[in-house]
Amino acid sequence: MRIDRHRPRRRAISMTPLIDVVFLLLLFFMLASTFARFGAVDVSLAHEGSGPAATGERRNVLLSVAEDAGYAIDGIAVEKDRLAEALKAGREDGSWRIVVRASPRAVAQDVVEAIDEARRAAIGPVVLVP
Template sequence: MKFRRKPRENVEINLASLLDVVFILLLFFVVSTTFNREAQLKIELPEAESAEVQEAPPRQLEITIAADGSYALNGQGLVKSDMATLSSALQKESEGDSSLPLVISADARTPHQAVITAMDAAGKLGFTHLRISTVDAEPAKP
């Protein structure tokens, strides 16, 4: 007795709809992902409690910011207190060498915007070694 076999049906998985779902998920993740940007300036804040005195390198730049927000670069006052003037003075004083260390010394009553403007000008010129100088904290009186 000879049995006749049923012809086998070819089983196929339709991948078109699966690919559509994968691409939509990929698009969703790309759009909803937040990208972090690395900080452009490396800031080394000295400890205010220990007030360790560091020896100054042979050549460095120092931006001094007064309480009213006026700038001085290496002891020379700037005519205007804006980013363009500060950037051009930094460029001229550093002679294009952005590897020089830069110290920002600001009065305690200096507006925060003046310090941010100085840091922004330094960052746009490519300075990466930035220090903010502080003084030793006074112990609390009982």
């Protein structure tokens, strides 16, 4: 006697849960990407030929950035909050060039903030030197 077992038929895989998950991931990444605001800081690097003859009669102001978020203008320590005011003090607009020099262990965020404050002072172009 022959007994045939009834084999259960395979059900087709439902794509609905997969589509829901993909849609939710897409929605999450679309919403999360709008929260990130990327800013750019225009930086010009000093190079050969950028000496006094190339810049006209500009005088330099040295803005140093130390590794412990310390700032100094021409060797005089300045707090970050007063950086733009200290750069403007006693200098005419447009006749100065701000040279930003970072120590090898300075944090990149501190250097960017120094460049931003130097641009806010608006006394002349800002140059980053290694």
